[in-house]
Amino acid sequence: MxxxxxxxxxxxxxxxxxxxxxxxxxxxxxxxxxxxxxxxxxxxxxxxxxxxxxxxxxxxxxxxxxxxxxxxxxxxxxxxxxxxxxxGKLSKYPQRVAPKNGFTRRYTVADVAFLAEMDVLHNTLSGPATKKLMERAFQVFGDVRFERLADISVSHLYNLRGNKQYQNKRRHWTKTNPTGTPIGKRRAPQPNGIPGYIRIDSVHQGDQDGVKGVYHINAVDCCDADAVRRHLREDQ
Structure with a gap:
């Protein structure tokens, strides 16, 4: 049933x-x-x-x-x-189930904005350096805006930097500047008389009666005889 x-x-x-x-x-x-x-x-x-x-x-x-x-x-x-x-009584409405991430939020939206402002002024230093700046801002210069941030841990500072509000204040876009990078250049070697550099050339012997001719590959040592003799004397 x-x-x-x-x-x-x-x-x-x-x-x-x-x-x-x-x-x-x-x-x-x-x-x-x-x-x-x-x-x-x-x-x-x-x-x-x-x-x-x-x-x-x-x-x-x-x-x-x-x-x-x-x-x-x-x-x-x-x-x-x-x-x-x-x-001796129950609440009028059922108690709501706390969210899984129901931790009390310590750092406010304003704190995130102050952190972003600090990073703008100092071009986003490392976490420990930024924490020290906020400690000095509150403890030395009495800037109450950084009262909570003065006690922030370095690891949580990076968490706030990943906050969407922080990203909206700090993110800026720049166009990619094109740069001409040559992939390869065809040029003869310049060994300056040092042996061991080979120059490779292709030579076409020509076509005959509509038949494609053969290509020959020549390998030529670019150094001259005087350079070879100098090099041998230096080795001795």
């Missing part, structure tokens, strides 16, 4: 025996209190049945009832019980 979602007048359940009978007889039916009314419903159940005055077994029945009606897990319900016992 498929589960069903229906609404009931749950306030008519006034005793724990009625609650237990309800749980045993509705295993295939799902009840859901709306999310906006969830905490108010749980608080009413705690008060109507005097949760704190019951033993462990009776409390377990009430927790099962709350789980069935709200769809919350046992851990979530237990957390709400602790809150109720501590404060």
């Amino acid at each position: 498929r589960s069903m979602v229906i609404n009931i007048e749950e306030a008519k359940l006034k005793t724990l025996s009625q609650i237990k009978a309800f749980l045993d007889g509705t295993s295939e039916v799902t009840f859901r209190v709306s999310k906006g009314e969830r905490n108010q419903f749980i608080e009413r159940v705690f008060k109507r049945f005097g949760y704190a005055s019951h033993g462990r077994v009776e409390k377990g029945v009430l927790l099962r009832y709350i789980e069935r009606m709200t769809g919350l897990s046992r851990q979530q319900v237990t957390r709400l019980v602790r809150q109720y016992r501590k404060d």
